[in-house]
Amino acid sequence: MLQQTQVKTVIPYFNKFTKKYRTLRSLSKSSEKEILKLWEGLGYYRRAKNLLACSKKLVKEHNSRLPQTLDEIKKLPGIGEYTGNALLGLVYNKPTLAVDGNVKRVLARNLNKEEKKINFNKLVSLNSEKLFNISNNADFVEALMEFGALICKPKNPKCLICCLNKSCKYFKSSNKIKTIKKRMIKKKNYDIFCYINKNKKIALTKKNRISFLKNFNLPKVKETNNFSENKNWNLLKKYKNSISNLKLNINLYYKFSNKLPQNYNWYSLKNNKEFIPSFTKKIFRQVLTLF
Numbered sequence: 001m002l003q004q005t006q007v008k009t010v011i012p013y014f015n016k017f018t019k020k021y022r023t024l025r026s027l028s029k030s031s032e033k034e035i036l037k038l039w040e041g042l043g044y045y046r047r048a049k050n051l052l053a054c055s056k057k058l059v060k061e062h063n064s065r066l067p068q069t070l071d072e073i074k075k076l077p078g079i080g081e082y083t084g085n086a087l088l089g090l091v092y093n094k095p096t097l098a099v100d101g102n103v104k105r106v107l108a109r110n111l112n113k114e115e116k117k118i119n120f121n122k123l124v125s126l127n128s129e130k131l132f133n134i135s136n137n138a139d140f141v142e143a144l145m146e147f148g149a150l151i152c153k154p155k156n157p158k159c160l161i162c163c164l165n166k167s168c169k170y171f172k173s174s175n176k177i178k179t180i181k182k183r184m185i186k187k188k189n190y191d192i193f194c195y196i197n198k199n200k201k202i203a204l205t206k207k208n209r210i211s212f213l214k215n216f217n218l219p220k221v222k223e224t225n226n227f228s229e230n231k232n233w234n235l236l237k238k239y240k241n242s243i244s245n246l247k248l249n250i251n252l253y254y255k256f257s258n259k260l261p262q263n264y265n266w267y268s269l270k271n272n273k274e275f276i277p278s279f280t281k282k283i284f285r286q287v288l289t290l291f
């Protein structure tokens, strides 16, 4: 849940989720529909789908236990090198390190060397005796990530109170490396078409091929290079929307219809048991201003 998401945003979702699913087995018996409904509004819905698939595989193939090797863990849905190493360290106290953006920055600053010039896997394995010669590696894995987030922050690191400042080359150097990265932002233009009926329902489909929110409930969406006139459709609004590193320019069109297009279903904003992403809810709210 915390991937790309702030702690304060996650807390209510985490509480609701762990209240409903108290064990791995109970989670594994759930359905995608239920999980997504609980996750609604948190974004990055692939995480929820992977979590469910992962729980099913663990129960079915691993007797509800996390495997003990990185190769086996990486066969679980949604788990790669980073999460696999984090789990081995946190769950089994193994001498591994989850090298995320925070940890990379701490290591790079200590060497005062640009991240792209460092082979982090090699660095960790060459220094494993120094790094992991401790009794509780689980705490170490977590502490290093927190250290990067709270002390050795991207901007204004707290060097004066840092316990590493005596050995840190970044702190001592008059020629410090740059460690703030520019976020890559992609811009895209979309035309969105809503079929609406007199009961304030919108036709949505999961069969969309749009890269963001692929296979989730969306109206008809078409990527465009230039905004063109769409005959037979009424333009409701032009607006901007951001999803992760995507900046979207949207033209929202509507048409009243009683006929449901193929592969679509009618949805209402209220009393809806199905999961609807925030992106679609925003569209709903704008279309409802027509009534």
Ligand code: SF4
Residues within 6 Å of the ligand: 106, 109, 110, 151, 152, 153, 157, 158, 159, 160, 162, 163, 164, 165, 168, 169, 170, 171
């Ligand atoms: S001294 Fe500063 S740059 Fe070095 S590890 Fe500590 S906080 Fe980071």
